[in-house]
Amino acid sequence: EVQLLESGGGLVQPGGSLRLSCAASGFTFSSYAMSWVRQAPGKGLQWVSGISSSGESTDYADSVKGRFTISRDNSKNTLYLQMNSLRAEDTAVYYCAKGRGGEIKYYFDYWGQGTLVTVSS
Amino acid sequence: DIVMTQSPDSLAVSLGERATINCKSSQSVLYSSNNKNYLAWYQQRPGQPPNLLIYWASTRESGVPDRFSGSGSGTDFSLTISSLQAEDVAVYYCQQYFTTPRTFGQGTKVEIK
Numbered sequence: 001e002v003q004l005l006e007s008g009g010g011l012v013q014p015g016g017s018l019r020l021s022c023a024a025s026g027f028t029f030s031s032y033a034m035s036w037v038r039q040a041p042g043k044g045l046q047w048v049s050g051i052s053s054s055g056e057s058t059d060y061a062d063s064v065k066g067r068f069t070i071s072r073d074n075s076k077n078t079l080y081l082q083m084n085s086l087r088a089e090d091t092a093v094y095y096c097a098k099g100r101g102g103e104i105k106y107y108f109d110y111w112g113q114g115t116l117v118t119v120s121s
Numbered sequence: 122d123i124v125m126t127q128s129p130d131s132l133a134v135s136l137g138e139r140a141t142i143n144c145k146s147s148q149s150v151l152y153s154s155n156n157k158n159y160l161a162w163y164q165q166r167p168g169q170p171p172n173l174l175i176y177w178a179s180t181r182e183s184g185v186p187d188r189f190s191g192s193g194s195g196t197d198f199s200l201t202i203s204s205l206q207a208e209d210v211a212v213y214y215c216q217q218y219f220t221t222p223r224t225f226g227q228g229t230k231v232e233i234k
Contacts, residue, residue, distance in 0.1 A: 035223075037171075045163075045171065045214055047223040061222045095170055107161035107218050109182065111170035 002026040002110045004096045009115030016086050016119070022079040022096030022112060030054075030074040033099035033106060036081050038092035039114070048094070049081065053102035064090075086119045093117075123147050123217050127226035133234040140202040142229045144215035149195045152219065159219035162191055162200045165228075166211045174213075175200065207233065 008020040022034070035050040049070040050059045058070050069082040079096055093116050097108035124147040134140040150159045158178035163171040173182045175191035178198055188203040202209055210233060215226040 044228045045165075045216075045225040047225070050221075050223075059221050100176070104221070105159075105218055107173065107176045107216065108163075108171075109173050109176075111172070113170055 002098065004098065004110060004112035006094065006096050006112045006115040009094065009117045011118045011120065012086055013121050014087060014119055017082070017084045018086065018117060020081040020083065020094055020096075020115060020117070024077045024079065024096075024098070027098070029072075029077040031102055033102055033104045034072060034079045035097045035099060035104070035108060036070065036079075037095045037097050037108070037111075038090075038117075039095070040089075040092040043092075046092075050099070050104035051079070052104055057104060059104050083117070086117075088119050091117060091119050122222055123150065123220060123224050125215055125217055125224050125226040127213075127215060127229045129229060130227070131230040131232065133232045134202075134205045135234045136207065137204050138234075140205050140209075140231055142200045142213050142215075142231070144193075144198045144200070144226050146196045146198075146217055150217045150219035151195050158194055158198070159217055160191075160193070160198050161216045161218060162189075163214045163216065164209075164211045165214065166208075171214065202231070205231070205233070 003025045005023045036048040051070045067085045093114040095114045096112040098110040100106040128143045160178040162175040165171045179191045212228045
C-alpha cells in the first residue's frame, strides 16, 4: 500500500524558514517523480514544486521560485521542501504527491494527508 | 500559464441523478504527437486529500466507480457522475499537466439536493 507521510509543518514568523519532509513507502520511490501541492485555508489547489525520479530535474511555481528548494533522498525514500523567506500568503496545507511516472510532467496518483504551515507574527 | 476554469462553482443534485462538471483550459492541452489530452480530475472529500479519478481526460483510475466518466478534447472537458451517491459529496478539481506550471481549476462543490 502506498503511503506518504508529511511532517515539519508548524507556525513560523514572516521571513522565517521551515523544512517539510515526506516519508514514502509501499512503492519504489526512486522510480517516480514527486511534487508538493498546497491548499490555502478554504481555497483550491496550487502546485508548488516537482522533482524527477533521479532528482536531476526540478521545477517551481513562480510564486516560490528562489525561496523554496525541493530535494529528495532516494536512499531514505524521503522528499523534502526547504522553505525560506516565508510570507503570510504561503500559509496552507502542503501535500506531498506522487507522480505516475519518472518525469515531472505526469498527474498525481497518490497524495499524503498534508501538513499545515502557518506564517504569522 | 494555462488557466483552468470550471463551471459551475457549485452544484446540488438529487441522489441517483446525473451531475456534470465542466472544465475549460485557456489553451489546448492536446499533445498532437500522441493524441493525448493532458487533463486529470480529482475528488476531494471534506477533510481529506485529493483523490485521482480520471487521467488522459477519459481514463478512469483503478478502483474508481464506473459512474464517474470524463470526456472532451483540446480545451473543453467534462466530468460526469451518472448517478450521484451520498459519498460523492466533495469538491472536484480538473488539472492540466500539459505544461508547467501544472494548474488546477478553482473547484466545483457537489452537494445533495
